[in-house]
Amino acid sequence: MWGGRFSKSLDQRALTYTTSLPVDRRLFEWDVLGSIAHARMLARQGVIPPADAQAIVSGLSDLLARPPRLDGEYEDVHSLVEAELARQIGEPAGRLHTARSRNDQVATDMRLFVRSALIEGVAGILDVQSALVEVAQRDGVAIMPGYTHLQRAQPILLGHHLLAYWEMLERDAGRLRDAYARADVLPLGAGALAGSPYPLDREYVARALGFSSVSRNSLDAVADRDFLIEHLAALASLAMHLSRLAEDLVLWSTVEFGFISLDESLTTGSSIMPQKRNPDVAELLRGKTGRVYGALVALLVTLKGLPMSYNRDLQEDKAAYFEAVDLVHDGLALAAAMLRSATWRTERLAAAASDPLISATDLADHLAQRGVPFRQAHEIVGGIVRAAEASGRRLDDFSLDELRAFSPQFEQSAVGLRPADIVAARDVVGGTAPGQVSAQLQFAARRLDESRGWVE
Numbered sequence: 001m002w003g004g005r006f007s008k009s010l011d012q013r014a015l016t017y018t019t020s021l022p023v024d025r026r027l028f029e030w031d032v033l034g035s036i037a038h039a040r041m042l043a044r045q046g047v048i049p050p051a052d053a054q055a056i057v058s059g060l061s062d063l064l065a066r067p068p069r070l071d072g073e074y075e076d077v078h079s080l081v082e083a084e085l086a087r088q089i090g091e092p093a094g095r096l097h098t099a100r101s102r103n104d105q106v107a108t109d110m111r112l113f114v115r116s117a118l119i120e121g122v123a124g125i126l127d128v129q130s131a132l133v134e135v136a137q138r139d140g141v142a143i144m145p146g147y148t149h150l151q152r153a154q155p156i157l158l159g160h161h162l163l164a165y166w167e168m169l170e171r172d173a174g175r176l177r178d179a180y181a182r183a184d185v186l187p188l189g190a191g192a193l194a195g196s197p198y199p200l201d202r203e204y205v206a207r208a209l210g211f212s213s214v215s216r217n218s219l220d221a222v223a224d225r226d227f228l229i230e231h232l233a234a235l236a237s238l239a240m241h242l243s244r245l246a247e248d249l250v251l252w253s254t255v256e257f258g259f260i261s262l263d264e265s266l267t268t269g270s271s272i273m274p275q276k277r278n279p280d281v282a283e284l285l286r287g288k289t290g291r292v293y294g295a296l297v298a299l300l301v302t303l304k305g306l307p308m309s310y311n312r313d314l315q316e317d318k319a320a321y322f323e324a325v326d327l328v329h330d331g332l333a334l335a336a337a338m339l340r341s342a343t344w345r346t347e348r349l350a351a352a353a354s355d356p357l358i359s360a361t362d363l364a365d366h367l368a369q370r371g372v373p374f375r376q377a378h379e380i381v382g383g384i385v386r387a388a389e390a391s392g393r394r395l396d397d398f399s400l401d402e403l404r405a406f407s408p409q410f411e412q413s414a415v416g417l418r419p420a421d422i423v424a425a426r427d428v429v430g431g432t433a434p435g436q437v438s439a440q441l442q443f444a445a446r447r448l449d450e451s452r453g454w455v456e
């Protein structure tokens with residue numbers, strides 16, 4: 001490939017150390033497609049003879065149809081493709097690399113890969129969001145305790161809890177789409193760094209590969225990988241949200257919570273304790289998140305000290321990036337599967353929601369709505385809670401007279417407050433009242449339909 005200037009061949013250890021083939025062979029199809037567009041353009045512009053271009057294009061198409069073994073003594077997938085093409089069609093293959101460098105070629109391959117991975121990621125998010133909507137439609141009106149500080153706080157609807165994840169994932173999908181817009185630029189034509197002396201039609205290549213525009217600055221086009229950083233940053237946020245969902249699934253499937261039972265096919269047994277059924281899939285959904293963050297940090301560090309423009313360090317953009325994409329995409333599929341196949345034990349949710357003290361805020365609100373300053377109402381109800389705890393009683397068991405002993409402002413509607421009353425009272429936009437949650441659910445279902453259009 002570059003032997004002309006050298007009298008020695010590359011040290012074997014150096015080749016092993018520097019080759020990117022084990023990693024970038026994943027770009028094989030994108031590399032070939034990019035080359036087909038490039039060869040066609042070269043012929044249209046009169047840079048190479050049409051007959052040679054034809055031979056190149058048909059040879060590359062054959063490679064796509066019958067991929068060669070993607071290993072051997074090559075520096076990278078680009079050299080492998082060129083060598084395989086030469087083996088197939090002989091001399092005309094030597095014209096393919098006219099007006100091109102591996103620097104603009106690899107940047108093009110990566111942008112092609114990123115675009116398709118971003119679409120795949122959005123599709124994976126849609127799948128999890130659909131699963132959340134399905135469960136919310138089926139069991140969403142079940143009442144459960146809402147938590148802050150992992151302490152029972154106020155009753156909420158299960159649908160409300162599930163749709164909170166829907167919203168988080170919706171923003172992640174938005175971040176992936178935003179990243180698409182900036183990845184969608186063709187670098188090819190930037191050459192090694194300075195552009196090309198041939199009369200290239202870059203717009204033609206962009207159209208052929210589906211890019212919306214061509215890069216404006218050739219140095220930038222070969223030097224930067226911020227489009228990968230954006231993708232990884234979006235994946236880091238997405239992985240974080242999946243990890244939190246996984247944590248809820250782990251907690252909820254304990255005997256202590258008992259809110260859900262994960263499907264057997266997504267749990268594992270213990271080699272020593274015969275009774276155990278462990279939520280390993282959910283745990284690893286949480287556990288693999290660190291590797292996704294690691295990929296983001298690794299790439300930021302790789303880039304931070306590089307002088308303009310291309311440096312071989314950039315080759316290190318791929319391994320961790322590919323791994324992060326795979327981890328998150330596999331995680332999305334498993335999250336959707338766990339949600340869809342789990343059994344929600346709504347009677348356990350209801351039992352937990354009817355915590356003896358869970359109506360405390362609402363008693364304070366009752367007083368505040370009757371003219372007692374909220375701080376004072378809080379203090380009064382604090383006293384009732386203390387009395388209830390001391391005597392092992394429930395707040396909803398207190399009679400009107402008993403409540404009035406703490407404040408004369410109490411009225412009959414403060415007696416016997418049930419989780420369903422408390423939930424129904426929170427009828428503010430975004431609140432947990434059944435009407436509000438059902439509006440959220442309708443919005444989510446409608447939005448999912450719209451988003452499917454983007455993926456297609």
Ligand code: ARG
Binds near residue numbers: 020024106
């Ligand atoms: N494997 C390299 C990469 O991924 C290919 C790009 C150019 N290589 C080179 N020696 N100029 O960045």
